[in-house]
Amino acid sequence: MNISVNYLASVFNSTLRYMTPLLLVTLCAGVCSKARVFNIGLEGTLLMSAFFAFLTQYFTRNIFLAVFVGMITGMVVTFVIAFFIVKLNGEPMIVGMAINKFAQGLTTFLLQMIFHTKGTVSDTSMKGLTKIAIPGIKDIPVLGTMFGNLTVVDYFAFVLAIVMFIIMYRTVIGFRIRCLGINPEAASSLGVRVPRYQIIATTLSGSMIGLAGCLLSLGSVTMFMQNISAARGYVAIAANNLCFGHPLGALASSALFGFTTALAQVLQNSALKQQLLQCIPYISTILAMMVFNFANAKKKQK
Amino acid sequence: MTKLKKFGSKFLEALGQPLVAVLLSLLIGAVIIGLSGKDILSSYAIMFKGAFGDGYYLSATLQRSTAIIMGGLAVCIAWRSGYESMGGEGQMIFGALLSALIAYYMPGPGIAKILVGILGAALVGAVYSILSGWLWEKFSVTFIISTLMMNYIANYIASYLTTYKVKDPQSRDINSIQTGKLIEEARFGKVSGLFQSDGLKETALGQYFKDFSVHWGFFFAIACAVLVYILLRKTKFGYQSKMNGLNSRFALYGGINARGMLYLVMILSGIAAGLGGAFEVFGSKYRYIDQMIFSTGYAWSGMVGALLANFDPFGTVLACILLAGLSTGGSAMQRSAGIPVETVNMLEGIIMLLMSVKLLHLIVIRRKVSREDRLKHEAELENGKEAEAK
Numbered sequence: 001m002n003i004s005v006n007y008l009a010s011v012f013n014s015t016l017r018y019m020t021p022l023l024l025v026t027l028c029a030g031v032c033s034k035a036r037v038f039n040i041g042l043e044g045t046l047l048m049s050a051f052f053a054f055l056t057q058y059f060t061r062n063i064f065l066a067v068f069v070g071m072i073t074g075m076v077v078t079f080v081i082a083f084f085i086v087k088l089n090g091e092p093m094i095v096g097m098a099i100n101k102f103a104q105g106l107t108t109f110l111l112q113m114i115f116h117t118k119g120t121v122s123d124t125s126m127k128g129l130t131k132i133a134i135p136g137i138k139d140i141p142v143l144g145t146m147f148g149n150l151t152v153v154d155y156f157a158f159v160l161a162i163v164m165f166i167i168m169y170r171t172v173i174g175f176r177i178r179c180l181g182i183n184p185e186a187a188s189s190l191g192v193r194v195p196r197y198q199i200i201a202t203t204l205s206g207s208m209i210g211l212a213g214c215l216l217s218l219g220s221v222t223m224f225m226q227n228i229s230a231a232r233g234y235v236a237i238a239a240n241n242l243c244f245g246h247p248l249g250a251l252a253s254s255a256l257f258g259f260t261t262a263l264a265q266v267l268q269n270s271a272l273k274q275q276l277l278q279c280i281p282y283i284s285t286i287l288a289m290m291v292f293n294f295a296n297a298k299k300k301q302k
Numbered sequence: 303m304t305k306l307k308k309f310g311s312k313f314l315e316a317l318g319q320p321l322v323a324v325l326l327s328l329l330i331g332a333v334i335i336g337l338s339g340k341d342i343l344s345s346y347a348i349m350f351k352g353a354f355g356d357g358y359y360l361s362a363t364l365q366r367s368t369a370i371i372m373g374g375l376a377v378c379i380a381w382r383s384g385y386e387s388m389g390g391e392g393q394m395i396f397g398a399l400l401s402a403l404i405a406y407y408m409p410g411p412g413i414a415k416i417l418v419g420i421l422g423a424a425l426v427g428a429v430y431s432i433l434s435g436w437l438w439e440k441f442s443v444t445f446i447i448s449t450l451m452m453n454y455i456a457n458y459i460a461s462y463l464t465t466y467k468v469k470d471p472q473s474r475d476i477n478s479i480q481t482g483k484l485i486e487e488a489r490f491g492k493v494s495g496l497f498q499s500d501g502l503k504e505t506a507l508g509q510y511f512k513d514f515s516v517h518w519g520f521f522f523a524i525a526c527a528v529l530v531y532i533l534l535r536k537t538k539f540g541y542q543s544k545m546n547g548l549n550s551r552f553a554l555y556g557g558i559n560a561r562g563m564l565y566l567v568m569i570l571s572g573i574a575a576g577l578g579g580a581f582e583v584f585g586s587k588y589r590y591i592d593q594m595i596f597s598t599g600y601a602w603s604g605m606v607g608a609l610l611a612n613f614d615p616f617g618t619v620l621a622c623i624l625l626a627g628l629s630t631g632g633s634a635m636q637r638s639a640g641i642p643v644e645t646v647n648m649l650e651g652i653i654m655l656l657m658s659v660k661l662l663h664l665i666v667i668r669r670k671v672s673r674e675d676r677l678k679h680e681a682e683l684e685n686g687k688e689a690e691a692k
Contacts, residue, residue: 040446090658093386093446094609098658101602102651108644113338234450241447275462282451282458289448290441297442 009145011259011266016150017220018265019258020157021046024212025236026254027164028078030245031205034168035198036181040096041081042209043233044103049073049213051107054224055114057126066218067129067153071210077103078206082199100233108226122223129153129218153215160208164247177201231282238285242292253288260284320610320621323656327649334648335641345639352634353627359634361493361514367626368585369394369595371523372578373604374611374618375530380571382534382613384547385435385564389449390575390601392456393430397423397579399460402481402590403468405488405583412487419488420580427576428569430456435568439561457596464592479592490517490585519585524619526574531615533570543567575601599647603629606650609657625650 025042032039053070057063081099084090108118115121129151137143168174180187180194188194212232217224235257242256243249264277332342354360373390380387401419408415434452437443461479470482494514497507534540546553546563554560579595587594595601603625610624611617632646 084655084659088659090655094654094658097388097602097605098651098654100651101606101654102648105644105647105649105651109334109642109648112642112644231450231454234447238447238451241444273462273466275458275465279455279458282454286437286443286448286451289443290437293441293443 005142006145009142011262012146013148013150014262014265015255015259016147016154017258018261019254020154021212021215021219022232022236022239022257023157023161023250023254024208024215025233026239026243026250027161027247028074028202028205028208029236029240030164030243030247030250031168031177032202033240033245034181035177035201036184037082037085037198037202038092038096039078039081039085039202040093040234040237041077041099042096042236043229043231044096044100045074045077045081045206045209046213046216046233047100047103047107047227047229048077049210050217050228051110051213051224053210053214054121054217054222055110057128057218057222058121058123061126063127063129063218067211067214070214071207074206074208074210074213075203076206078209079199079203082202086195086198104227107224111224111226118226120223120225122221126222128220128222129214149220151215151219153211153219157211157215158251160211161247161251168247173201235281235285238289242288256288257281257285319657319660323610323653324624326656327652330652331645331649334645338641340639340641345635345641348638349628349631349635351631353631357510358513359630361516363623363627363630364516364520365586366630367623368517368519368523369578369582369598369600370603370607370622370626371520371619372526372574372581373601374607374622375523375526375604375615376571376574376578376601377605377608378530378611378613378615378618379534379543379574380567381608382547383543383563383567384550385438385445385567387431387434387445387449387568387571388601388605389431389434389445389452390571390578390604391595392449392453393427393572393575394579394582394601395453395456395460395595396426396430397576398583398595399463399481399579399590400426401580402484402583405484406482406589412485412489415484415488416490416584419584420577423576423580424573425576427574427579428572431568431572431575432565435564439564453596453601457593460590461592464590470589481590484584484588488584489588490519490581492517493520515586517585519581522577522581526577527615527619530574534615539566578604603650606654606657609654 025046029039029042049070052073053066056069057066060066077099081095084095085092111121112118131149131151132155134147137147166174168178176187176192176197179190180192180197184194187197213229216228216232236254239250239253239257242253261281264280267277267280268274328346332346335342335345352359353363373394376390376393377387401423404422405415405419408418430452434445434448437448438445464479464481468481470478470480472482473480492514493516494511497505497511534543542553542558542563545556546558546560550560553563578600582595582600583590604618604622607622607625608618610621628649629643629646632641632643635641635645636643
């Protein structure tokens with residue numbers, strides 16, 4: 001019995017670890033969707049910030065600088081996306097896919113130019129994000145496993161979800177962002193400079209993708225590999241759809257997808273082969289969207 | 303004169319944007335090459351020579367472009383009708399895998415293997431495409447989520463099958479994850495085969511064409527482009543689908559069966575993508591190799607090509623050949639200048655980004671509009687003054 005409790009605790013732990021990057025990206029997706037910037041370049045943004053955070057840490061060995069660079073990368077890329085969509089009137093779908101494609105090319109290009117490899121880069125002497133062990137909990141058997149191996153940023157992600165809720169639903173700024181998403185003309189007639197607001201809001205929220213990128217390459221493992229983001233950016237769009245861009249709802253929806261990813265990890269020793277297990281997060285994303293939209297449509301009919 | 307001017311502006315509209323996008327992206331590529339400490343001009347010279355430099359390289363480019371063209375046509379059909387499906391990759395993967403399996407395991411003459419293989423690829427591509435259409439129609443799962451997820455799923459399932467179920471029985475190497483190699487009769491012939499008959503073999507022509515790698519699949523792809531052109535431009539379906547893409551509510555009002563339209567479009571684009579996979583198997587690789595579609599990004603290049611051509615089938619063919627040239631040239635650049643071929647991916651990303659906005663409109667028309675605005679404003683001011691004076 002004790003073993004199975006421990007087992008569940010470790011599932012809980014990996015759910016937490018898979019969920020936090022997704023949560024951060026979903027929060028950013030939430031701001032983007034509220035501000036009516038249809039951003040599907042999240043995937044590429046995540047990939048690039050993971051890479052540049054890793055690169056900075058590799059060369060400077062300064063974790064603060066690495067996180068900072070990661071966040072700046074996230075903001076710069078999101079700014080480019082927002083600028084192309086809002087100011088230049090670009091087709092959002094194409095802008096996003098272009099960024100994703102560019103990110104894929106850039107990271108593999110630099111990987112090869114700097115590390116002379118195409119696959120994975122890791123350096124055992126490199127330190128990742130600081131891991132936090134809560135003093136009281138650390139020594140309790142089950143709770144210790146449940147909350148072990150989590151970094152500062154993991155905890156910060158949960159705090160951020162609450163902070164984002166307060167910003168979006170309890171401040172004037174958040175009210176304006178939501179307004180301009182619902183009715184840009186009305187917002188503009190009230191004196192909100194719509195394009196500027198859209199760009200600034202999304203750009204700032206891009207820093208959260210930067211943090212998520214740091215979690216990927218400097219989190220529980222310190223390494224970078226080709227396509228480390230593994231479609232998390234796309235899953236985040238789905239997660240954001242599930243919670244209608246509500247920051248607290250993002251907690252639930254990213255937990256759902258974090259769990260399915262953890263499930264793929266946990267079942268590794270079972271009869272199912274690895275390639276099939278890797279499908280689980282993607283299949284569950286489609287399934288979740290199906291169930292959710294179906295239930296919603298039913299509700300509307302009533 | 304006005305006719306000439308009209309033609310000129312039409313020409314500018316169709317070709318100006320892609321040209322500017324490609325040139326700008328090459329310029330940015332030059333900066334990147336320069337930053338990595340290589341000689342820009344010689345790198346680009348190598349790239350151009352490796353793509354279109356002589357007949358041999360050109361034929362390699364055409365060979366590579368086959369699957370890209372098919373991916374581009376799939377995007378043409380779907381996007382023009384307003385369904386922004388990005389599932390070409392998944393459909394291509396299943397098309398390639400199934401056709402490789404059929405042609406390897408089915409008994410019978412080579413030509414039958416090819417025909418059934420192609421049929422199977424078209425079928426599986428269509429089915430996989432219908433699935434995403436069904437998800438949209440029944441559950442309103444957006445195309446970007448369903449198709450992208452399905453691409454990953456297809457790749458993993460194909461990888462699973464080739465690793466455990468249908469691995470090449472003759473291969474002893476554990477690391478080569480691939481299906482069995484097709485027999486000679488079950489492959490597309492090389493175009494160079496035309497000149498290898500006994501009479502021609504020793505002539506200059508035969509020698510010249512000897513190593514050309516372009517296969518008949520390329521011409522099938524061109525034929526498909528012609529079919530798509532006829533379908534989109536000359537039939538009722540083409541008109542309806544275009545209307546649907548421009549304004550789906552208007553199309554619905556005009557009496558279009560939206561549901562039938564959706565499925566028909568998905569089937570056609572799925573067939574195109576599936577065939578792309580089959581052509582790659584029969585023409586180039588002669589088997590399914592794990593990750594062979596996923597890592598080369600054929601479907602994505604096809605999408606960039608279709609965007610460059612603004613979803614015109616013939617334009618797509620040209621753009622796809624250009625993009626294939628970029629990547630064969632990129633490989634040449636990697637071999638002799640040490641610049642990773644991934645640079646090309648970056649360039650494609652930049653091209654796409656530049657194609658997303660109406661560049662020429664931004665530069666030319668905005669200036670025009672702002673000037674007109676100013677004039678109007680000034681005129682209004684004048685009027686106001688006059689009114690006041692009265």
